[in-house]
Amino acid sequence: MRGLAVSAANYALLRIRGEGKHTKNWRPQLLILMKPDKALFPSHPQMLSFAAQLKAGKGITLVNTVLEGDYIERAVEGRAAKMILNDFMDGYGVRGFTQVVTSPDVIQGLTHCIQTAGLGKLRHNTVMIGWPSHWTDDPDQSARFLSVLQAIATANLSLMVAKGVDGFPESTDRLTGTIDVWWIVHDGGMLLLLAFLLQQNPTWKHCTLRIFTIAQLEDNSVQLKRDIEKYLYHLRIKANVTVVELVDSDISAYIYERTLQMEERSKLIQNMRLKKHASKNQLQDIVDNAHSQRDFIETLEPLEDVLEETEPVPVIGVLSAVDVPSSERIQYTYSNITQLRRETYYKQPQRKPDKKNVRKMHTAIELNKHIASLSKEAEIVIVNMPSFPTTPCNNENYMTFLEVLTEGIERVLMVRGSGQEVITIYS
Template identity: 35%
Template structure:
């Protein structure tokens, strides 16, 4: 009621003045039109001095009010801690007087009084008052829109539109009175808010912008569909499995985190996760320390992501839980990054855990990126100059080409040269496959050189060939992508020929009916034709002995598998021995019981190679030729 009363009186005074004298006198700022006298004083009863005395008392009273109220307001802001640099003004005298704040207020007042022309700053002061009212109204609107549980206005008929109208009026008056000062006041207010946000000050009244972000994030996640992503929108959403040192002071092999940060050109989700072995109730301090270390590494690596720590009685079960449940709704990982276990020969546990993780990611329909010899990978401060080679043996969607492209966007790998090697089974088709690959890379708009390596089907039998899709199935998939007829022609004509390369092409298409890679139990099992095996076993054993390859059991270990791995390794070394980074397809581990054989095969295949990244795709992660 008091607000309505004073508003009515002020409006009534404006109307009375307007009805009592000519507008020329009202607009005469210094009274020149009334011979130096105040126009309002001429209307006073019984004498014009009444207005002069009243104006003096009102001005003095307002000044004294500001002089007594401003120091306490300054002290209150300092006590809130929203601006840490004001902590000096928190102290007060024994009688509770903010003496330091009073002296500062007096100094500010005297400084502006010395100007001797207060009209030059009154517009700016008015802007600050209007900014205060604007902030209050905007905060009321924000709390009403967010429907915060703590927002409970007493006014029964309150509606957020009233606060919105008040905020709009404040902005309008600010720019109508002095638009330059209005811009200055808004800039100062924004700087103050960003400073408070930067210093992380949070009091019991909370942060309205944080609530707005939370509401926006909740709305976006709710409307984000949980389903396959269109090929043009696919990007790596990373789940990085890392290990923290036993003393909880650092992350073992931080290069794996650096590698993930170097992929941030994909603008996807990044989650750092670690599994602790034990019982959660007994490891609360370890969990907090581990998460703190991971957040510090993220800050240092400039990764904008999340950190998760899971305590489980079994590490493998913990990784299974992370792979299955990490993420929220449609915002979840589609690519898992982990390092190659260096000590897998010291017992069977490391090999089993690693192979089980491969099976978990495959079952979860996530791509897997394995970094071998992670200690050799560069930090974010290094710059690599050399070659980055992609050995595209199994065309499982093009994730290797996409990751190589994203890495080259980072300053660490920007000066490397991208080379793509694909496989052909017949020397007669080398030129045809090479031209098809060059055309395909041209349509991908990537700067890369292409080469074709001739390897027989026997040499790469550890990689299963993709099932050839029928033309009707392929046409149906293209229709689902919503491509034009011209785009479909480009896709069919310029992709690598399935008949010449022996592996599925069309990297931009998700292949739903892809077969699993040849199981390792078929690679390592004893051939029924023992006579043919015995003919080559002796020579192969001698060769493996020269290479010092460990053979655990001659009855279950197929020597020919190591021969093929060695031949594939020789083909890779002949072209990529000096390369700074090599991408290779990761075969499927097959059934249980052959974990060490599988690990040995990978070791032989990558012997003598510098910085190897093994990738196992699902077929849904794609690199497309269409924007």
């Protein structure tokens, strides 16, 4: 019987070898990167439990881990680690495959896993990793973490980063709270899809789905909420929609990225050859049409100017949103926690901080204020992950931004799509 099963599997793999999956049929196929402890056990086994809840036994789940060292010397440990991973997968009800890679450099080993995991069309499209909770104690940990994120982005894969994963629920738990989606960067609907898939599992089945979308004061917030509710009704998804209005400076760090996302999504729709009336019924178009028709491109600072801007400005006390000129509100979403504490909470007339860092951290503070106020009691918060830094000198600032953005939230799933995920009511 085993020979027959192998023959059938080989036949099926060859049949789908040249077929491409349609964008609208996108579902997360997971590659979970597990960090082993000194005893070769997974450091965060709750990631397996969360994967089982998200996948519900459907699709493919790959679990990989990397051992640092020489392959020949650690071959026995590698086989032992693989057996341990298999036992954990069976214990948590995860259906999939495991692989242990031994490499002299952990980052290179993880990069190899991202590139080569799977077989044929049975490959991952999403990578899930845990948040490095002790990165502030190790100056190099943030650089290693972001190197993995860069590799994932280069491979054009989606990303899920679980923060506070050790506190994620067991499969035997039954939650009754809320699943909160903070839709800051409108990326085609991946956040909504993940929340919907979680609700199909008994652990999350009785949770209420809440969607918080960000709008500017000049946007048509009433129409935006009405259109999203209508769209969710057609998808038969029950959710409470809340539109959070922020002034320009509060979300300025996301305007540049939102514009790029809109352009990429438009190209994707053209490639899909959707009819004009069909594309207007996509969730992304509903959001875009609600935003004001002003030209975002004309309000953006040139990329070179953003990176090279070093003019300091004195800051006394808390910097209010209205104090930031509209022409200076575009920036990247990373800053430094030390500067944050000194520049926004204490009066230091003698110090002249970089005005970019003040504006960037102001974005994180304002967004966290709303998230902590509205979602503090949520069972899980799903939020967008901003673009990764392109230079190593910004690594710590980027990590600090994410820490401030999610401060006070027990369970957070930070998500960054690949741009290939589209949710539409058309099949």
